[in-house]
Amino acid sequence: MHSPLPDMDLTLEGARKLDLLDPLRSFRKEFHVPKKGDGSDTIYLTGNSLGLQPKSTRSAVLEVLDDWEQFGIEGHFKAKRPWMPYHEFLTETMAQLVGASSSEVVVMNSLTVNLHLLMASFYRPEGKRRKIVIEQHAFPSDRYAVRSQIGWHGFDPNEDLIVATSEDGEPILEESTIEKLLEVHKNEVALILIGGVNYYTGQFFDLARLAKATHAAGAVFGVDLAHAAGNIQLSLHDWDVDFAAWCSYKYLNAGPGGPSGVFVHERHGNVDWSDPSVKPSLRLSGWWGHEADSRFAMPNEFIPMKGAEGWQLSNPPILSLAGLRASLEVFGKVGMPALTEKSRSLTRYMEQQILSRCGDSVEIITPSDPSRRGAQLSVRLKASGESNTPEKLNTPTPNATSQAPAASGKAVFHALEKAGVICDWREPDTIRLAPVPLYNTFEDAYWFAIELEKALK
Ligand SMILES: *Cc1c(COP(=O)(O)O)cnc(C)c1O
Numbered sequence: 450m451h452s453p454l455p456d457m458d459l460t461l462e463g464a465r466k467l468d469l470l471d472p473l474r475s476f477r478k479e480f481h482v483p484k485k486g487d488g489s490d491t492i493y494l495t496g497n498s499l500g501l502q503p504k505s506t507r508s509a510v511l512e513v514l515d516d517w518e519q520f521g522i523e524g525h526f527k528a529k530r531p532w533m534p535y536h537e538f539l540t541e542t543m544a545q546l547v548g549a550s551s552s553e554v555v556v557m558n559s560l561t562v563n564l565h566l567l568m569a570s571f572y573r574p575e576g577k578r579r580k581i582v583i584e585q586h587a588f589p590s591d592r593y594a595v596r597s598q599i600g601w602h603g604f605d606p607n608e609d610l611i612v613a614t615s616e617d618g619e620p621i622l623e624e625s626t627i628e629k630l631l632e633v634h635k636n637e638v639a640l641i642l643i644g645g646v647n648y649y650t651g652q653f654f655d656l657a658r659l660a661k662a663t664h665a666a667g668a669v670f671g672v673d674l675a676h677a678a679g680n681i682q683l684s685l686h687d688w689d690v691d692f693a694a695w696c697s698y699k700y701l702n703a704g705p706g707g708p709s710g711v712f713v714h715e716r717h718g719n720v721d722w723s724d725p726s727v728k729p730s731l732r733l734s735g736w737w738g739h740e741a742d743s744r745f746a747m748p749n750e751f752i753p754m755k756g757a758e759g760w761q762l763s764n765p766p767i768l769s770l771a772g773l774r775a776s777l778e779v780f781g782k783v784g785m786p787a788l789t790e791k792s793r794s795l796t797r798y799m800e801q802q803i804l805s806r807c808g809d810s811v812e813i814i815t816p817s818d819p820s821r822r823g824a825q826l827s828v829r830l831k832a833s834g835e836s837n838t839p840e841k842l843n844t845p846t847p848n849a850t851s852q853a854p855a856a857s858g859k860a861v862f863h864a865l866e867k868a869g870v871i872c873d874w875r876e877p878d879t880i881r882l883a884p885v886p887l888y889n890t891f892e893d894a895y896w897f898a899i900e901l902e903k904a905l906k
Pocket residue numbers: 559560561562588590591644648673675676696
């Protein structure tokens with residue numbers, strides 16, 4: 450399954466040729482790539498944890514500082530880009546990235562905060578229907594968030610949290626397993642919250658299929674897109690996702706702690722509140738979600754804005770939005786179709802580089818099917834003596850797991866660090882890599898595999 454493709458030139462010349470042919474090659478120059486001690490570029494492969502800084506970010510942030518200096522409070526209306534509607538400047542590109550209409554998307558707060566706000570509306574446990582389903586290897590913050598939601602409603606997370614787990618013990622979780630689970634717990638599941646791209650394995654779930662299965666079970670379908678936004682072309686509206694949230698500092702390059710995006714399907718948000726027959730969604734409210742025209746009349750009664758904007762609480766952090774604005778401009782120029790095309794060939798190339806040089810010592814747990822992953826490879830270091838046969842992988846012997854690779858594995862990771870490779874280590878034995886199509890090169894993939902081969906020796 451993982452043998453190198455015959456037509457792939459894995460030499461340094463081959464990698465350089467692919468870079469020359471890459472239609473997106475000029476975009477790397479629009480980013481600051483961290484340097485090694487000798488002034489050369491690091492091999493930066495953690496764009497899935499913190500994306501690199503676009504060179505245009507500085508002026509976008511300075512523009513806000515200058516306007517504040519010049520106008521004080523009047524910057525809300527007089528700034529080059531007035532702060533009052535500033536978040537709206539982000540909406541269109543953001544909506545395109547996730548496949549939504551503008552009224553279904555808003556940028557606000559940070560990710561875990563938004564998950565809670567959305568669950569306040571969309572996790573409404575009642576009677577027997579109160580369970581939440583998440584995926585195995587879910588990101589810790591999501592796990593903490595759903596457990597606390599269950600507890601917040603007075604239920605026991607040990608009883609009402611269901612972790613969907615693969616049937617064969619493998620890291621990849623089949624959609625059919627989740628479907629079966631939903632079928633079994635049909636009358637008990639209130640919500641499924643899934644990582645659209647699982648942070649650990651890099652697996653991209655078939656969200657349309659899961660939305661359908663979730664709705665058939667009478668539950669709500671929510672998605673955490675932290676590792677999917679800016680990585681994979683999404684169609685949240687058409688896939689019938691109920692709600693979603695994501696951060697902007699990973700593939701979206703908005704800078705550390707960058708603001709979060711939120712999606713609320715129009716059937717929940719885009720309704721006419723003035724129609725007395727409409728029952729407004731339950732939500733926690735703040736003044737920024739109040740209808741904009743009358744917000745400053747400071748009325749006593751809360752009249753929500755239409756669409757996702759109605760979920761806003763506070764006036765947003767403009768300096769952070771500025772970083773996101775600069776970054777989204779880059780995405781607007783490239784577009785997801787071109788990005789996806791390069792992403793697929795770069796990830797495939799890196800996969801082949803790794804397997805051809807280090808295939809005996811590592812296993813890539815990320816799905817090899819390009820429709821089931823984005824720009825990520827999770828590379829598991831095999832324990833010494835661990836066999837290469839598929840049977841062995843399915844049923845690890847006690848020996849294989851107790852021969853913990855952690856000590857030597859961590860040494861491999863440190864050797865990579867020393868060689869100027871910036872990647873990510875997950876206990877006990879996995880290195881995560883993100884070959885980001887906006888700024889990583891085929892040559893990066895080549896050098897990574899060379900350095901990994903050296904580090905494994
Ligand atoms: C990165 C990430 C987070 C981080 O949450 P913050 O609230 O932005 O700190 C949460 N969930 C997932 C799935 C992530 O990948």
